[in-house]
Amino acid sequence: SQTIHQWPATLVQPVGSPLSLECTVEGTSNPNLYWYRQAAGRGLQLLFYSIGIDQISSEVPQNLSASRPQDRQFILSSKKLLLSDSGFYLCAWSLPPGNYGYTFGSGTRLTVV
């Protein structure tokens, strides 16, 4: 069966510091991968999605970036965090190319102070 791992679970970072969040999927090949952010009391905002290695699409311009160095690994990064980057970051995967819904990781709660 497929599983998705996301870490760390919580993170407190100062403004201006770098960020690296990692997500890996097991039990499937060539998944579609996604990064979402959920601000407090808000809906899910799609940040990046990837249909393959080094194939990344950005949905919202901001100071975040994503990379997919391996088929089942997805990394969200920032060189300098802003206060507005605080939120609940969720990685998700889906089977391409059909629309079967996503499976989410457990999430990372990021607080920028």
Add this chain to the structure above:
Amino acid sequence: QKEVEQNSGPLSVPEGAIASLNCTYSDRVSQSFFWYRQYSGKSPELIMSIYSNGDKEDGRFTAQLNKASQYVSLLIRDSQPSDSATYLCAVSKAAGNKLTFGGGTRVLVKP
């Protein structure tokens, strides 16, 4: 106009009653529709998917889709306190597999 709209709630429901959640979407080419449940502090989990007009039942959950009205709903029968959560409606277009989420409806089931 938001792509996917939901009433934020809270929707307060007595235990054992039916909770009715609604969702409207703006893009007529949308093909796939999903309901996720999210407990406070946790990640969303998929509870229902529906692709064609009509009703789809799974246990105590029934999803209803009306593409002509661009409307999808979720019924929770025999509501339990453990159903208290935020329910997210998500919509996917035919091209690609990106899900667009509504803001969610918070449901409170009172014993």
